[in-house]
Amino acid sequence: MTDSQTLNWFKIELLLTRSCLTLRKIFKDRWFLFTGQQWQNTTTDGQAFITGIGQNIYKNCGNIQKIMLTTGDTNQWDLTTLVLVLRETKPIRPLNKMKKQKIAKENIDLLRLTNIRNNNAHHASKCISDAEFEIIWSQLTPILISFGDDADEIEALKLNTNDAKQKESINNESTDEAKRLKDLGNEAFKQKRFDEALKWFSQALVLAGLNDFDRSILYSNRAATYLEKPEQTEFNSSNDSRYLALQDAEHARDLRPTWPKAHCRVGQAYMALGEFEKAVHSYNKALALDPTNIEMQNTRDFALERKHYYGRQEHLDIRSIPRTTREQLTELSKTTGLTTEQQEKVIDMIRKHDPGKDAVFTGHQYRDGDDNVKQNYELAAKFYSKAVALGSAEGMYNLALLHQRGLGVKKDMRMAIQLLEQAASQSPIMSDKFPVPNVGVAEAEHSLG
Structure with a gap:
């Protein structure tokens, strides 16, 4: 309530x-x-x-x-x-x-x-x-x-303490027919026959004499169906399924302004259109009405992350590509003159004296695939988790990326953000004796904006 x-x-x-x-x-x-x-x-x-x-x-x-x-x-x-x-x-x-x-x-x-x-x-x-x-x-x-x-x-x-006042007089025959068509549409949707589902929902929506409650569900269901239809081109037409989904979702919301699902559907449509700030706004409305809904919280957090991501044009920024400790050492060798063999000795030394880095290196091997190591995101997550327990910022950052993308672990934006915040709070350099950037700290700060 x-x-x-x-x-x-x-x-x-x-x-x-x-x-x-x-x-x-x-x-x-x-x-x-x-x-x-x-x-x-x-x-x-x-x-x-x-x-x-x-x-x-x-x-x-x-x-x-x-x-x-x-x-x-x-x-x-x-x-x-x-x-x-x-x-x-x-x-x-x-x-x-x-x-x-x-x-x-x-x-x-x-x-x-x-x-x-x-x-x-x-x-x-x-x-x-x-x-x-x-x-x-x-x-x-x-x-x-x-x-x-x-x-x-x-x-x-x-x-008025409820949703918008019902303006249309109710017709019982239309209500029964709309229910029959809605059930047909729902079944077609489950079977992934989306064009057929659109047909049933559309036939129901043209019926006169429906109450706002039923009509809002039909609009919401048709919006969900439009969102399942893939668009191969950039958004540039009012016939684009993503735009049609937004129109239907907004109709559902206007008919029942205090229905959380309607606001969530508007958010989904904005996400599909790449309008992440508007998506966050709609998800926040849904959460105001249903604050304990974990699924909505995760969806909102993902929209928020996308908003920050594209707001910074991170997809064009070299910092969006995680730089590993090995890459940092390669960069350092350009100024110190370390050979590849010497770099490997340094890495072996780090692995021997720093169990957290050792776990991270192993996690990278499973994340990317390496000599005699088959790519396995679940094992990568396992070793990153071990690194996190040992206080590794690099482990925190890379485990956050897996949670963000749902690779090897459950997709969980709340957990991803917690890990990023934890990584960002670590020391920016590995140690005073070894002043190499502590990988994961700057990257996490950048991701958090």
Whole structure:
């Protein structure tokens, strides 16, 4: 059951999402005002925007927003996209003073709305006291009313303690048919017949008279099915299964804002699209509603790691490739003049006097495969674990990588992060007498950001 302070946070989130309804109308009004043309939510409108007064906006926005704008369907535009379009689109014909003042006032309110949205999105606990809730709600309400929203409906939303109010009248025959189609879709999904599953879920979704609970499950299931369909090309179309999954997942979430699985599904879609920061945000919402769910925690942690990874463009950074102690010695030999034979003697000495390094070297042999050693990730993990017990930063770092990727051990981002933090806390050099970098320390620090 969702506690009252968490519910307060989600009510603010719901009211922010509701603002999209009035912002879409404002955009259409402005489009007519700016161009003299009616906006019909068609691809023709989308093309007119991205090649006309919205050209610079389109050029500078992300891939998902580019697709949203191209469709011309404002119902697909989220709050971020709507605010961006409204604040950055400029008229191509002169406006009178009164209209300029109206637009300026709306843009000021858009800025206030954005600030409230950002504060709510980055709220650490996703829990808001009743007093704080009243303050935020009283700030948001006049903004939405000034945009043309209904004060009575906003008040009803405030008093509602459940998910969004059911608007569609229920038809029992449709409900029974939807259940039959959903069961067919679920069975096809289990058998990995994804095109067939999509057909059944889609047939169910067009039925009138379904309750929001059932419809949200259908959207969530169809989103999961879209995510199972492999895409071989870069995301560049509104017909891309990953984009379709996101649309369905967001429908499921909007129908049941306090259903953890719906937020998780949105996160999965963002992960598939490479939008890791948005994925983390969605997973955090799911965890606010179900804080003890270990699977969700691990999924969120993996999304967080991917966010840091690509944020630093680690895939282009030489430091993303683990440098072993042997590689460090090879680098050192360039300045000291050590021969290969002398290097091997140094390594043998290290193995003899440092059981942790000895275990790491053996782990590397099993991780990579070596002379007379067959690659075996499970044995690599076993020797890295032994090194960890002996305090080896290199062992900690490499065991973290195996947990991160699920190689030889269970995929566990929480364990990976713990090991990285443990490695990062070690001494940066092996010893004063042997001032070679303590492999694993700098690498762990870099991974943690």
